[in-house]
Every structure is written in C-alpha cells, then in structure tokens.
Amino acid sequence: MSTRxxxxxxxxxxxxxxHLHTEILQMAGLVYEQVQMALESFQQQKLDSIRVINERxxxxxxxxxxxxxxxxxxxxxxxxxxxxxRTIMAFSKAVTDLERLxxxxxxxxxxxxxxxxxxxxxxxxxxxxxxxxxxxxxxVLLKEAxxxxxxxxxxxxxxxLNSHDDIEEEFQAGLRxxxxxxxxxxxxxxxxxxxxLAMKSLVRIGEHARNLVEYVVYMVSGEDIxxxxxxxx
Amino acid sequence: MANxxxxxxxxxxxxxxxxxxxxxxxxxxxxxxxxxxxxxxIGNVTVPDxxxxxxxxxxxxxxxxxxRNITLDIGRHEIIAMIGPSGCGKSTFLRCLNRMNxxxxxxxxxxxxxxxxxxxxxxxxxxxxxRAKVGMVFQKPNPFPKSVYENIAxxxxxxxxxxxxxxxxxxxxxxxxxxxxWEEVKDRLDQPGTxxxxxxxxRLCIARTIAVNPExxxxxxxxxxLDPIATTKIEELMDQLCADYSIVIVTHSMQQAxxxxxxxxxxxxxxxxxxxxxxxxxxxPVHQLTEDYITGRFG
Amino acid sequence: xNELVPPKPKTIDLVNASLAKRRASERLFRGIGLISIMMAxxxxxxxxxxxVSKGYTAFRQTHIQLxxxxxxxxxxxxxxxxxxxxxxxxxxxxxxxxLSKLFPDVTSRNEKRQLHGxxxxxxxxxxxxxxxxxxxxxxxxxxxxVPADDDVDMLIKGHIxxxxxxxxxxxxxxxxAWLDQLxxxxxxxxxxxxxxxxxxxSREPELAGIWGALMGSIYTLLVTLxxxxxxxxxxxxxxxxxxxxxxxxxxxxVNINNLAAVPSIIFGLLGxxxxxxxxxxxxxxxxxGGLVLAFMTLPTIIIASxxxxxxxxxxxxEAALGVGASKMQTVYFHVLPLATPGMLTGTIIGMAxxxxxxxxxxxxxxxxxxxxxPSDIFDPATALPVQIYLWADSPERAFVERTSAxxxxxxxxxxxxxxxxxxxxxxxxxxx
Numbered sequence: 001m002s003t004r005x006x007x008x009x010x011x012x013x014x015x016x017x018x019h020l021h022t023e024i025l026q027m028a029g030l031v032y033e034q035v036q037m038a039l040e041s042f043q044q045q046k047l048d049s050i051r052v053i054n055e056r057x058x059x060x061x062x063x064x065x066x067x068x069x070x071x072x073x074x075x076x077x078x079x080x081x082x083x084x085x086r087t088i089m090a091f092s093k094a095v096t097d098l099e100r101l102x103x104x105x106x107x108x109x110x111x112x113x114x115x116x117x118x119x120x121x122x123x124x125x126x127x128x129x130x131x132x133x134x135x136x137x138x139x140v141l142l143k144e145a146x147x148x149x150x151x152x153x154x155x156x157x158x159x160x161l162n163s164h165d166d167i168e169e170e171f172q173a174g175l176r177x178x179x180x181x182x183x184x185x186x187x188x189x190x191x192x193x194x195x196x197l198a199m200k201s202l203v204r205i206g207e208h209a210r211n212l213v214e215y216v217v218y219m220v221s222g223e224d225i226x227x228x229x230x231x232x233x
Numbered sequence: 234m235a236n237x238x239x240x241x242x243x244x245x246x247x248x249x250x251x252x253x254x255x256x257x258x259x260x261x262x263x264x265x266x267x268x269x270x271x272x273x274x275i276g277n278v279t280v281p282d283x284x285x286x287x288x289x290x291x292x293x294x295x296x297x298x299x300x301r302n303i304t305l306d307i308g309r310h311e312i313i314a315m316i317g318p319s320g321c322g323k324s325t326f327l328r329c330l331n332r333m334n335x336x337x338x339x340x341x342x343x344x345x346x347x348x349x350x351x352x353x354x355x356x357x358x359x360x361x362x363x364r365a366k367v368g369m370v371f372q373k374p375n376p377f378p379k380s381v382y383e384n385i386a387x388x389x390x391x392x393x394x395x396x397x398x399x400x401x402x403x404x405x406x407x408x409x410x411x412x413x414x415w416e417e418v419k420d421r422l423d424q425p426g427t428x429x430x431x432x433x434x435x436r437l438c439i440a441r442t443i444a445v446n447p448e449x450x451x452x453x454x455x456x457x458x459l460d461p462i463a464t465t466k467i468e469e470l471m472d473q474l475c476a477d478y479s480i481v482i483v484t485h486s487m488q489q490a491x492x493x494x495x496x497x498x499x500x501x502x503x504x505x506x507x508x509x510x511x512x513x514x515x516x517x518p519v520h521q522l523t524e525d526y527i528t529g530r531f532g
Numbered sequence: 533x534n535e536l537v538p539p540k541p542k543t544i545d546l547v548n549a550s551l552a553k554r555r556a557s558e559r560l561f562r563g564i565g566l567i568s569i570m571m572a573x574x575x576x577x578x579x580x581x582x583x584v585s586k587g588y589t590a591f592r593q594t595h596i597q598l599x600x601x602x603x604x605x606x607x608x609x610x611x612x613x614x615x616x617x618x619x620x621x622x623x624x625x626x627x628x629x630x631l632s633k634l635f636p637d638v639t640s641r642n643e644k645r646q647l648h649g650x651x652x653x654x655x656x657x658x659x660x661x662x663x664x665x666x667x668x669x670x671x672x673x674x675x676x677x678v679p680a681d682d683d684v685d686m687l688i689k690g691h692i693x694x695x696x697x698x699x700x701x702x703x704x705x706x707x708x709a710w711l712d713q714l715x716x717x718x719x720x721x722x723x724x725x726x727x728x729x730x731x732x733x734s735r736e737p738e739l740a741g742i743w744g745a746l747m748g749s750i751y752t753l754l755v756t757l758x759x760x761x762x763x764x765x766x767x768x769x770x771x772x773x774x775x776x777x778x779x780x781x782x783x784x785x786v787n788i789n790n791l792a793a794v795p796s797i798i799f800g801l802l803g804x805x806x807x808x809x810x811x812x813x814x815x816x817x818x819x820x821g822g823l824v825l826a827f828m829t830l831p832t833i834i835i836a837s838x839x840x841x842x843x844x845x846x847x848x849x850e851a852a853l854g855v856g857a858s859k860m861q862t863v864y865f866h867v868l869p870l871a872t873p874g875m876l877t878g879t880i881i882g883m884a885x886x887x888x889x890x891x892x893x894x895x896x897x898x899x900x901x902x903x904x905x906p907s908d909i910f911d912p913a914t915a916l917p918v919q920i921y922l923w924a925d926s927p928e929r930a931f932v933e934r935t936s937a938x939x940x941x942x943x944x945x946x947x948x949x950x951x952x953x954x955x956x957x958x959x960x961x962x963x964x
Contacts, residue, residue: 222517375847
C-alpha cells in the first residue's frame with residue numbers, strides 16, 4: 001500500500017498527487033500524438049496537421065500551467081518529504097520535458113511545412129528515409145517512457161536506460177549518408193538542412209524521453225542518475 | 234477528431250493497466266527497503282567525534298518497557314533531532330541524558346551513557362554537576378516565577394560561577410544576548426519572567442540554560458507551545474548555539490526537525506528505528522516505518 | 533422509498549426542545565444555591581445579632597461619682613509613704629466615708645451596709661492603685677468615678693425589674709431610691725469599661741475582665757504556632773518532596789490524615805498523661821496548652837501544606853533541577869516560596885481551630901479560676917474559650933453580658949488573626 005502515491009492519513013493529499021499523475025499522463029498522451037502527427041506530416045505531406053499541432057500546443061501549454069500550479073500548491077500546503085517530495089520534483093521536471101517534447105514536435109511539423117511548400121520541388125524519399133527510421137525509434141522510446149511514467153516501473157526504466165541509444169546512432173549514420181547526397185547534388189542542400197534539423201529534433205525527443213525515465217528512477221529509488229554513463233541494473 | 238479518440242483510448246488503457254499493476258502491488262515508489270517488522274536500528278548510530286555515547290539503553294516504567302536497546306551517539310556541535318509518534322520514547326531517551334528520569338518514581342534506566350569517560354547513568358554519579366553540563370529546555374516555557382534577572386542568575390549562583398555581583402550581571406547579560414532576548418527585556422530585568430510572551434519565555438528558559446554554560450543542551454519539544462514567529466526565532470537561536478553546544482531536540486514537528494537538525498533519529502514504540510543525516514532521512518528514508526511517518530502515511 | 537417515513541429531526545430542533553428543561557433545572561439549582569446562602573447568612577446574622585445585642589452593654593459599666601478625701605490619718609498616720617503601709621491601708625473606709633457624706637441621713641447598720649453595697653469592691657482597689665502610683669494624693673480631696681456594684685449596673689442597664697416584688701430583687705427599694713437620687717445629681721453614669729479589658733477573672737462580675745484569658749490565649753497560640761508551623765511544614769516538605777514512595781510512608785500518611793479527625797479531647801488526655809503527669813510540666817500553663825494544641829493542629833497544617841506543595845507545578849521543579857539545582861535548593865528557592873501562601877492558609881485554619889478549642893485545655897487544667905494576668909508561658913493561665921465557658925456557668929446576671937462580650941473579643945481576635953494571614957499571604961504572593 002505504502003509503496004504507491006496513496007496512503008496518506010490526510011486523504012486529499014492522495015487526491016492531489018493522483019490528480020497530478022493523471023494530468024501528467026494526459027499531457028504525455030497529447031505530446032505523443034503530436035510527435036506522431038508531426039512525423040506523419042513530414043513523411044506523408046499532411047500539411048494540415050501543422051494546424052492541428054498548433055492547436056494541441058495550446059492544450060499542452062494549458063496542462064503545463066495547470067500542473068505547475070498544482071505542484072506549487074502541494075509544495076506550499078503539504079510540505080512533502082521523502083517519496084512525496086521526490087514525486088513532486090520528478091513531476092515538475094517531467095512537465096518541462098513534456099513541454100519541450102511538444103515544442104520539438106511542432107518544430108518537425110514546421111520544417112515539414114516549409115519543405116513541402118516550395119512549388120513542387122519536393123524532396124526525394126531517399127532523403128526522408130532516416131527521418132522515418134529515427135521517427136519510429138523515437139516513437140517507440142517515447143511510448144515506453146510514457147508507460148514507465150504511468151506504471152512507475154523501476155525495472156523497465158532501468159532496462160530502457162541501459163539499452164543502446166539507437167537514435168543517436170541512426171543520426172550519425174544518417175548524417176554520413178546525407179553528406180553523400182550533398183556531394184552528389186548540391187541542389188539537395190536546402191532539403192538536407194531541413195531533414196537534418198528534423199533529425200536533430202528527433203534526437204532531442206529521444207533525450208527528453210530518456211529524461212522522463214530518469215525522473216521515474218529518481219522518484220522510485222531516490223537515485224539521481226542523470227549525467228551518468230549507464231545504470232547498474 | 235480521431236486524435237481525441239486515440240487519446241481517450243490511451244488514457245483508458247493506461248488506467249486499466251494501472252489498476253492491474255496496483256492489484257499486483259508491483260508499483261513500488263519507495264526507497265524504503267527495510268520492512269515494517271524490522272526493529273533493528275537502521276543507519277549509522279555512531280559518529281567519530283562523539284560527545285555522548287549511549288549503549289544499549291533500556292528504560293522501564295515499572296513493568297512497562299519504555300525504550301529498548303538504544304545505541305546512539307550525540308556528536309559535538311551537532312543538532313540531532315528525535316522524531317516519532319507520541320509515546321515512542323523519544324522524550325524518555327532525552328531525559329536519560331541528564332538523568333531527569335531520576336525524578337520519576339519506579340523508572341529504571343539500564344545501559345551505558347558515556348560522557349567524558351564517565352558512565353553518567355551510574356548511580357554513583359552526582360546529578361548536580363551532570364545537569365550543569367547537560368542543560369535542558371522543556372516543552373512548556375517554565376520560567377521561575379521570579380524576575381527575569383533572577384531566572385538567569387539562579388543557575389550561575391547555585392553553581393558559584395560568579396565571584397561577585399558584577400560577574401553575575403555580566404553572565405546574565407551575555408546569556409540574554411546569546412538567547413537573542415536582551416534587546417527585548419533589557420529595560421525590564423526586574424519584572425517577572427512570567428510576564429513575558431510565550432516565545433520570550435522560552436528564550437528566557439534557553440538563556441537560563443546557557444547561563445550555566447553547559448556542553449549539551451537537551452530540548453524537549455521547545456516550540457510546541459509557540460507561534461511560528463517565535464518558533465523561527467528559537468530555531469535560528471539553535472542554529473547559532475550549535476557552534477558551541479551539542480543540541481538534542483525532541484520534536485513533533487517533522488518540518489522543524491528537517492529545518493534545524495543535522496542528524497535525525499526516528500523512534501517507534503520504544504525502538505530506535507532509523508538514524509541518518511537529516512537530508513537522507515527526509516529525502517530517501519530506508520526504513521518503511523520512517524517513510525510512513527514522515528510522509529504522513531502512518532497507521 | 534416510503535415517503536411517509538418522517539424526516540430525521542434536525543439537531544437544533546432536538547436541542548431547542550430540551551432547552552426549556554435544561555434551563556429549568558439550571559434555575560432550580562441556582563435557586564437552591566441562593567436559598568442555602570441566604571439561610572447561612574441569616575443564621576450568621578442571627579448569631580451575631582444575639583451575641584452583639586447581649587454583649588455590647590458589657591463594654592460600658594455604671595460608675596458612681598464620689599468625693600473622696602484621701603485622709604492621711606486614715607491611710608498613713610505615720611506619713612511614712614512606705615509601700616507596704618500604703619498597700620495594706622483600709623481604702624474601703626474612704627469609699628464608705630464618701631458614701632456616708634453623700635447620704636448623711638443613713639445611720640442604721642443595716643442601711644449602711646446596703647448603701648456601701650452600691651459601690652463595687654473594686655472601688656477600694658482603684659483608690660489604692662491611685663495612691664500607690666502617686667502618694668502625693670494623700671490629704672487631697674478628689675471627685676472620682678468609681679465602678680458601681682454589678683446589681684446597680686444591671687438595674688441601670690434595665691436587666692432588673694424595678695417594679696417587681698422587693699423580695700425577688702437583688703436591690704432593696706431604699707437602694708433604688710438612693711440610686712435615683714444619685715442619678716438626679718448626675719453622679720451616676722455609664723462609662724467605658726476599662727476593667728473588662730484590663731483585669732483578669734474575678735468573682736465580682738463588675739471586676740471580671742478578659743485580659744488574663746486573652747494573654748493566656750496569645751501565649752498558648754504562640755507556643756502552638758512556633759511548634760506546629762515549622763514542624764508541620766518540615767513534615768510536609770519531607771513527605772512530599774523527599775520521601776521515597778514506600779509502604780511506610782503510606783502508613784504515615786494515613787495516620788496523619790486520621791489524626792486530623794481525632795477528637796480534640798484525646799489530645800488533652802495525651803497532654804495530661806505525658807506533659808503533666810510524666811514530664812511534670814506546670815499545670816494550667818500556656819506551655820502545656822500550646823503543646824497539646826500544637827499536636828492537634830499539626831495534621832491540619834501538614835495536610836494543607838502538602839496540598840500547597842502538590843499544587844506547585846512540576847515544571848518549576850523540573851526547571852530548577854534542569855539547571856542543576858540540588859533537591860534541597862529546588863525546594864528551598866522555588867517550591868517553598870510558591871507554596872507559602874497555601875501553607876499559611878492551612879496554618880491559619882489550624883490556629884483558628886486551636887484558638888477556639890476548649891476540651892483539651894480542660895484536661896490540662898487551664899480551666900482553673902485564675903485572677904492574675906499570666907506574664908509568661910509558665911504562669912497558670914486560662915484561654916478565651918475556657919473563660920467564656922466559665923462565665924457562662926456563673927450564676928450572676930451580669931456574667932451573661934460578659935460572656936457575650938468575651939465571645940465578641942474572641943471573634944475579634946480571630947478576625948485579626950485572619951486579617952494578618954491574608955496580609956501575609958498577599959505579601960508572599962506579590963513575590964510571585
């Protein structure tokens with residue numbers, strides 16, 4: 001019982017923490033969809049999704065504000081300590097990361113819009129290949145991170161953090177590949193810059209997702225494992 | 234609007250899985266790796282440069298075993314806080330340190346309390362010099378019903394700390410200054426100590442204690458009868474005093490323990506459950522009971 | 533589902549419904565309290581009224597004015613002015629001469645005796661004292677007020693029925709006629725009764741005074757106070773602060789409490805057996821009375837003092853012990869000063885009881901007829917309540933008012949003692 005957020009003698013505290021958790025997950029769900037939509041817009045030229053993403057951005061911002069105010073309130077009223085304190089800290093940081101995730105998604109969608117909005121000179125699929133691969137990896141990672149955040153599962157969190165960083169590797173490989181395209185045809189440079197920017201965003205998305213998992217680890221075990229090479233499982 | 238549907242589906246799904254997880258009890262969030270049933274003391278009870286070293290302290294009130302096998306060091310220049318639910322024995326333990334338990338009928342204390350290479354729990358030890366060395370501040374401000382001056386002067390006078398009136402005056406003034414009370418009472422030293430406000434009375438009691446120049450100060454819930462402003466003043470005072478004294482404070486306010494102490498000891502029903510640096514206790518306690526208590530999940 | 537089920541009554545309705553009953557019982561209780569206080573006040577008033585109305589007349593005494601010629605031939609023919617001569621001279625004949633001068637036509641022996649009977653025997657003592665104090669009076673003639681006989685006093689105060697049959701009166705018709713004559717000449721008057729406050733006991737009511745008994749009481753109480761207060765306080769302090777809890781202490785406690793309820797006459801018997809028979813202390817002495825009353829008062833003082841010590845908050849003791857005071861210092865500097873008012877109250881209650889106590893004093897002989905004023909605690913003496921008891925027993929009519937007057941004095945003494953106690957208590961309380 002006491003291994004969860006609940007169990008306070010003062011039950012409203014339970015309610016507030018639960019509410020926070022739910023709102024964070026809701027925000028995470030929104031952000032995840034935004035990333036997916038951004039990738040779709042990038043790869044399938046769904047240019048109207050940029051509008052949807054912008055609308056969603058407003059929702060995410062509203063949630064961020066709401067969560068921040070609840071966190072401030074809990075800090076002020078409950079004076080949380082130990083796991084409650086870690087939970088609040090982790091939630092507070094997770095919100096920032098989620099908000100950044102949303103920004104990155106918006107960035108990708110914006111890049112897509114500029115890329116496809118140039119009188120028919122669309123990039124070839126070769127150029128978009130890396131974005132597709134990285135996007136899938138990022139989505140899987142983000143989904144896993146959100147699920148870990150939901151379950152507060154230390155085992156899965158540690159497994160994820162110990163796993164190899166595929167996205168970064170893909171990014172490096174992609175850069176090398178794209179360089180050959182530039183050498184091949186200098187006219188590709190405009191597109192390639194956009195693609196690289198999108199790839200960089202995806203790398204960031206991966207980093208933010210990993211951050212989320214690190215917060216879960218801190219929350220559950222009290223260990224601050226940020227900026228360490230790997231976690232001992 | 235397929236997205237909205239997606240999202241709500243996701244939430245639903247998440248909620249369902251959460252419920253399942255909860256049933257399995259797998260969602261651990263706690264750093265507490267020691268279960269509730271464990272009664273061994275967790276954490277390091279010793280410090281290298283100790284002022285008082287208690288070994289295997291047991292206290293009995295008649296047949297009642299009030300505290301069990303407590304081993305704990307009180308460090309030099311440290312503030313150590315004792316926390317725990319009511320009746321957990323923290324005050325009893327505190328009162329062992331200056332033999333105040335002697336005043337209670339049929340109270341028996343066993344174990345060794347070493348201070349300056351002396352077992353102060355030994356019956357042959359004279360409590361008068363001991364109490365001059367280990368001062369005590371009580372829960373309720375209890376100034377003597379005499380003047381402010383007399384309150385402070387009593388201790389130095391009975392211990393013969395001042396040769397003449399001038400020296401005594403000096404001790405009184407210094408003590409009041411150190412207790413941060415001088416500015417407030419300098420014009421009414423001849424007025425009864427009981428006419429001061431609650432917070433001032435408690436600081437007067439602290440001044441009375443430090444007037445004897447003890448080495449250890451015991452505080453038994455010194456702020457429980459005070460308002461927050463007065464509490465803050467006392468806490469600030471403790472922070473300053475710990476440069477010269479070792480302070481042992483029993484408190485019901487976990488926030489206070491967290492604010493002022495360097496080490497924290499958690500007592501539970503007569504057992505010392507966990508000792509550790511205050512930061513550690515209040516961020517990642519090891520014992521389940523400690524965590525339950527400080528996060529307000531008790532019972 | 534059933535709508536006929538009456539709604540649950542609101543708490544406030546229930547409260548309102550019961551309010552009238554609660555108020556009524558409150559009023560009833562207040563009423564009873566008020567009535568009992570009124571009754572108590574009424575009885576007190578009746579008591580005071582009966583005592584004061586009977587007793588106040590004793591503070592004034594009928595005096596007769598005489599022209600006294602301090603005849604040197606009669607008193608000191610050899611003009612030695614010697615102490616013994618002056619003290620053994622026949623002063624009563626001076627009084628008789630003065631009376632005869634007032635009523636020259638009284639000649640028969642019988643009538644002369646009746647005439648001389650109008651003036652108290654104390655008149656002669658008064659003259660003697662005057663001469664002894666100032667021998668230069670010899671040969672002079674002075675107008676003097678001398679006390680009248682108690683029967684005259686009673687007549688003037690209206691306690692003797694003038695119109696009753698002569699045989700049932702203590703004064704003959706002719707005596708009344710003389711008195712009327714004196715009154716007409718304004719030679720008869722009520723004056724402040726100094727003798728009552730200055731004399732010891734006497735068979736003559738007009739000469740009987742309270743001073744001896746008062747001094748006896750004061751000496752007795754002094755002995756009692758000096759013995760019982762320190763002993764009682766010390767016992768209480770030991771039992772309360774120092775004694776370890778044990779069966780013995782419990783036993784002592786129980787016995788002290790029981791002693792407080794022992795009839796006082798038992799203490800008198802103890803005093804008789806131990807102090808007078810065994811230790812051969814002087815009989816009737818305030819010393820023995822004081823010892824006996826001290827025994828009687830001790831339990832009261834101990835119990836009250838323990839109560840006072842118990843009511844000193846333990847936090848004060850802890851505070852003193854906490855700065856390293858020894859047990860003794862704690863008690864002496866902090867506990868005792870706080871307990872003093874309570875201890876004083878207990879002591880005064882005990883002393884007041886001792887002041888009013890008669891029975892034990894009867895046992896040790898303080899009931900004797902003692903004329904002399906005691907000058908120390910070894911002189912035979914009596915005490916105020918015993919004096920009241922003695923006078924109440926006397927047949928003379930004039931002793932009735934004296935009894936009441938003595939009660940007034942006793943009450944006044946009590947009042948002064950209590951006032952003193954309150955002043956003392958206030959003084960100690962002011963030291964916080």
